[in-house]
Amino acid sequence: MELDEKISAAALQLGQALRQDARVRAYLDALEETQNDLEASALEKKMYEAYKGLITCQQVCEQLDSEVARSFYDLRQQVQTHPLICKRYDMLSVLQPHLNEVAEEINFVLGVDFSAMARP
Amino acid sequence: MSLYLNILDPTTKNDAVQAARNLGNLLAETPEYTEYITALKALNGDLKIQKFSAEMRGHQAALKWGNDTEGQHTAELTRLELEMQDQPLVQEFQQRENKLRTLLQEVDRVISQEAGVDFAVNAHRRGCACGG
Numbered sequence: 001m002e003l004d005e006k007i008s009a010a011a012l013q014l015g016q017a018l019r020q021d022a023r024v025r026a027y028l029d030a031l032e033e034t035q036n037d038l039e040a041s042a043l044e045k046k047m048y049e050a051y052k053g054l055i056t057c058q059q060v061c062e063q064l065d066s067e068v069a070r071s072f073y074d075l076r077q078q079v080q081t082h083p084l085i086c087k088r089y090d091m092l093s094v095l096q097p098h099l100n101e102v103a104e105e106i107n108f109v110l111g112v113d114f115s116a117m118a119r120p
Numbered sequence: 121m122s123l124y125l126n127i128l129d130p131t132t133k134n135d136a137v138q139a140a141r142n143l144g145n146l147l148a149e150t151p152e153y154t155e156y157i158t159a160l161k162a163l164n165g166d167l168k169i170q171k172f173s174a175e176m177r178g179h180q181a182a183l184k185w186g187n188d189t190e191g192q193h194t195a196e197l198t199r200l201e202l203e204m205q206d207q208p209l210v211q212e213f214q215q216r217e218n219k220l221r222t223l224l225q226e227v228d229r230v231i232s233q234e235a236g237v238d239f240a241v242n243a244h245r246r247g248c249a250c251g252g
Contacts, residue, residue: 001226011227014139015234096242102140103243109144118228118240
């Protein structure tokens with residue numbers, strides 16, 4: 001869908017204003033740190049693969065393989081306690097209320113929940 | 121977490137708030153939005169739809185309280201939902217809602233790409249830990 005020129009410019013302006021916000025920058029730095037850290041990125045990748053395995057097993061197997069489940073929970077525990085990943089989550093949780101506050105401005109004008117309607 | 125909060129200075133908060141307000145005002149002038157609001161008002165003002173909605177709420181409340189041992193509320197709710205879907209005003213509203221949704225999703229894509237973070241997904245207010 002092609003946006004009207006004015007709306008496109010206004011959306012770009014909002015995106016730029018957000019990017020300049022210290023909380024967004026801190027989150028993006030934390031995200032980059034995680035992505036650049038081989039151990040952290042490998043750990044997350046492994047956890048998502050284990051999760052896919054768990055879902056497939058739930059759909060196909062008659063009984064959940066306890067090894068598959070244990071492997072996933074172990075990996076999840078490692079991900080949740082990894083310092084860089086924890087920092088990224090912390091940064092995101094600091095950022096989310098700010099994004100909500102900004103979205104509320106749009107909601108206030110429209111009387112429509114922008115974030116609920118615009119989510120992919 | 122408090123350490124991170126203390127070192128962050130949200131100097132550009134007003135810029136983002138002002139930009140969001142400006143965007144909201146422009147969105148309010150689009151045909152997608154005005155037609156959605158017109159369809160919504162028509163839906164809310166229709167007596168037949170109001171009656172359907174009230175009946176549906178009654179059955180939903182019964183289901184919520186586990187008062188459906190013979191399945192009569194489930195069956196009636198399904199019937200009402202199907203009948204509701206057949207109403208031209210409901211179909212009109214859903215079409216308008218989809219058009220507005222498409223517009224807002226595209227707007228969100230532009231904001232998110234520029235900001236470097238998914239805007240709508242992360243702006244959505246979460247319920248409390250109790251599931252509320």
